[in-house]
Amino acid sequence: MTFLRSALLAAALAAGALTPAAAQDAARGAALAEARNCAGCHGAAGISELEKIPSLAGQPAEFITLQMILFRENLRQAEPMNQLSQGLTDQQVEDLAAHFAALAPAPPPDLAPRDAALAERGQQLSASMNCGVCHLPDYRGRNQIPRIAAQREDFLRHTLAQYRDSQRRGTDTNMNAVMYGVPDDAIAALAHYLAHQPARAE
Ligand code: HEC
Ligand code: HEC
Numbered sequence: 001m002t003f004l005r006s007a008l009l010a011a012a013l014a015a016g017a018l019t020p021a022a023a024q025d026a027a028r029g030a031a032l033a034e035a036r037n038c039a040g041c042h043g044a045a046g047i048s049e050l051e052k053i054p055s056l057a058g059q060p061a062e063f064i065t066l067q068m069i070l071f072r073e074n075l076r077q078a079e080p081m082n083q084l085s086q087g088l089t090d091q092q093v094e095d096l097a098a099h100f101a102a103l104a105p106a107p108p109p110d111l112a113p114r115d116a117a118l119a120e121r122g123q124q125l126s127a128s129m130n131c132g133v134c135h136l137p138d139y140r141g142r143n144q145i146p147r148i149a150a151q152r153e154d155f156l157r158h159t160l161a162q163y164r165d166s167q168r169r170g171t172d173t174n175m176n177a178v179m180y181g182v183p184d185d186a187i188a189a190l191a192h193y194l195a196h197q198p199a200r201a202e
Pocket of ligand 1: 033038078084
């Protein structure tokens with residue numbers, strides 16, 4: 001399994017590195033997203049209004065591409081995405097990624113009122129756990145590392161607990177190691193803090 005993951009990652013990276021710049025087509029991606037009704041769950045313009053469903057607007061294209069391939073190959077298990085990604089070609093995945101990466105990020109529509117003490121604790125945890133080292137100091141992400149600023153708080157809580165409990169694995173085990181043994185209240189503080197970070201575009 002580890003070998004398969006590494007091989008897929010290598011293949012995805014090679015594809016990204018070798019594909020001419022013109023090959024990703026955001027307009028084609030927009031048409032496909034419309035045909036497949038991605039907005040039905042991920043929201044108009046990629047800002048999710050549904051519980052535990054992540055916003056996609058402004059995610060790095062490489063992150064979206066890789067996650068779609070992980071879904072398609074059943075390496076990241078999360079219905080309905082495994083089902084929905086079946087049959088998508090690498091080209092279609094890259095087009096979808098280019099489309100969502102180009103959309104402007106925005107605060108989650110259900111943003112809870114900011115709790116100063118909780119946000120402060122989240123900020124301290126983020127600093128001591130080096131979240132900004134990989135996700136960048138303003139948490140906008142880069143390459144295969146996702147944007148986590150202004151993501152939905154409920155999705156952040158859900159997915160951080162999944163990493164901790166080894167229910168979600170990525171192409172590497174970084175996040176499982178980061179979240180190992182982290183209690184629920186610390187996860188809640190991190191999620192609250194990150195959901196309230198400004199939704200800066202690149
Ligand atoms: C029926 C609802 C539904 C539809 C339609 C849908 N998605 Fe999703 N999607 C989800 C859910 C739920 C998750 C989160 C799964 C989890 O990790 O718990 C998700 C996760 C994702 C992720 C991972 C994002 C992240 O931050 O981890 C990507 C990328 C994605 N979807 C892309 C798409 C694209 C592209 C389409 C259209 C082709 C689409 N989705 C259509 C429900 C949907
Ligand atoms: C060593 C680098 C590294 C550090 C440190 C790190 N992350 Fe990550 N993070 C990643 C990578 C790589 C991914 C994508 C992994 C995958 O494919 O699932 C990720 C994914 C995530 C996701 C999933 C987002 C989504 O939309 O699916 C969240 C949430 C997240 N990280 C939060 C955090 C928080 C909070 C911290 C600090 C407590 C942190 N990360 C520290 C590298 C890191």
